[in-house]
Amino acid sequence: xxxxxxxxxxxxxxxxxxxxxxxxxxxxxxxxxxxxxxxxxxxxxxxxxxxxxxxxxxxxxxxxxxxxxxxxxxxxxxxxxxxxxxxxxxxxxxxxxxxxxxxxxxxxxxxxxxxxxxxxxxxxxxxxxxxxxxxxxxxxxxxxxxxxxxxxxxxxxxxxxxxxxx
Numbered sequence: 001x002x003x004x005x006x007x008x009x010x011x012x013x014x015x016x017x018x019x020x021x022x023x024x025x026x027x028x029x030x031x032x033x034x035x036x037x038x039x040x041x042x043x044x045x046x047x048x049x050x051x052x053x054x055x056x057x058x059x060x061x062x063x064x065x066x067x068x069x070x071x072x073x074x075x076x077x078x079x080x081x082x083x084x085x086x087x088x089x090x091x092x093x094x095x096x097x098x099x100x101x102x103x104x105x106x107x108x109x110x111x112x113x114x115x116x117x118x119x120x121x122x123x124x125x126x127x128x129x130x131x132x133x134x135x136x137x138x139x140x141x142x143x144x145x146x147x148x149x150x151x152x153x154x155x156x157x158x159x160x161x162x163x164x165x166x
Contacts, residue, residue, distance in 0.1 A: 038133070039137070041130075041134075042133055042134035042137050043134075045130065045131055045134045046134050046137075046138060048070065049066070050067070050070055050131060051127060051131035051134050051135050051138075053126045053127070055067055056126065056127070082100070085098055107165070109165050110164070110165070121150075125146055127143075129150060132146055132147050132150065133147065
């Protein structure tokens with residue numbers, strides 16, 4: 001691989017820096033807002049039975065459309081939200097533009113390898129990352145170990161990422 005291709009790949013994976021009009025502030029009150037929103041979202045996941053192992057099993061056995069409809073509604077909500085952001089020219093809290101860099105496929109290794117690891121984790125645990133916190137919040141304390149393991153895995157990925165084939 002020549003130097004210009006390496007530099008292009010490195011630039012494609014670099015985070016997009018957006019100049020801020022003022023530095024970001026995190027206060028206890030601001031963090032409480034996020035905690036409240038997360039709690040509300042977790043409650044919604046529990047009430048909609050999206051965190052139910054039985055619902056997930058039904059999905060993989062094609063016995064019920066419940067989970068598929070939930071996933072489709074999430075995709076539709078995200079698509080509409082992104083369009084509204086573009087049409088209205090919404091900006092970050094610091095006043096900078098909201099930028100979504102185009103996806104760079106490369107060889108695609110990171111997508112199939114990451115998807116395989118994600119799927120194996122989902123199969124072993126019975127839940128994907130977001131419901132872990134909701135399940136822990138319902139009192140199923142063993143999910144604390146799973147959350148800690150997911151955080152260690154995320155940290156490990158950050159450490160070895162520069163050496164992975166992206």
